[in-house]
Amino acid sequence: MRWTKWIHLTDTHLVPPGQLLYGSDPQARVHAAVSSIAAEHPDAQFCLVTGDLAHLGEPSAYVALQRALAELPMPVHLLIGNHDDRVAFRETFLGAPVDDSGYVQQVMRFGSGLMLMLDTNEPGVAHGVYCARRLKWLAAQLQFSRDEPLWIAMHHPPFDVGLPSMDAIGLRDAQAFAEVLAPHRHRVRHLFFGHVHRPISGSWQGIPFSTVRATNHQVALDLHLAHEIPGSFEPPAYAVVLVDPHQTLVHNHDFLDDSRRFAL
């Protein structure tokens, strides 16, 4: 097959089984996403989940997520976000790769190149942090990977997205992050992130990026509101990513959509 396919899923915000979140059942939403992926994209090489796996980091929420994701026919690679608890996450997902400092980040090799999966979680705060230790790890991975094509995945975007309520809790160390990345920018094919619960794409310093709606709840499109995050229940989605040596394509899929299909 021409393409390497993978799935981008984000911000599942699981709560303990039986509980609702903002009136919706995050676990049911994940089950629906998993069923859709298993039925429609069983040939995907892996599923990437870019953080906020659990809403409040409860151990039972991670166990519920683990059970739900076990139904997928492909490997799953998890990142943590600001809503996650790194300790509780690691106690449930025992095999989750971490770096030498215990951050949930890794370099994953796949057919087309390398995926850098980064940990921007900082306990107790909603904004993202990419501290000196993590920067040092990233610099070493970039150095080690020489000239190979790179894809990056992280929870917090390292730039503003034009939503004041979300930009207030963006990545705080964005400048230092950009400086470490700068010499390698030409070989970064795409950057995937979560956090903002909206479909957003564009480019940053020449690097194409995208994110996708979350599975449970969304952030409404409000380019002015700053003092609170405007929640919404726009349709959930996951992204289907297709990669070959010359292209990275990102298709958003509203997996709950049951509207009638017809011949055009």
Ligand SMILES: [Fe+2]
């Ligand atoms: Fe989130």
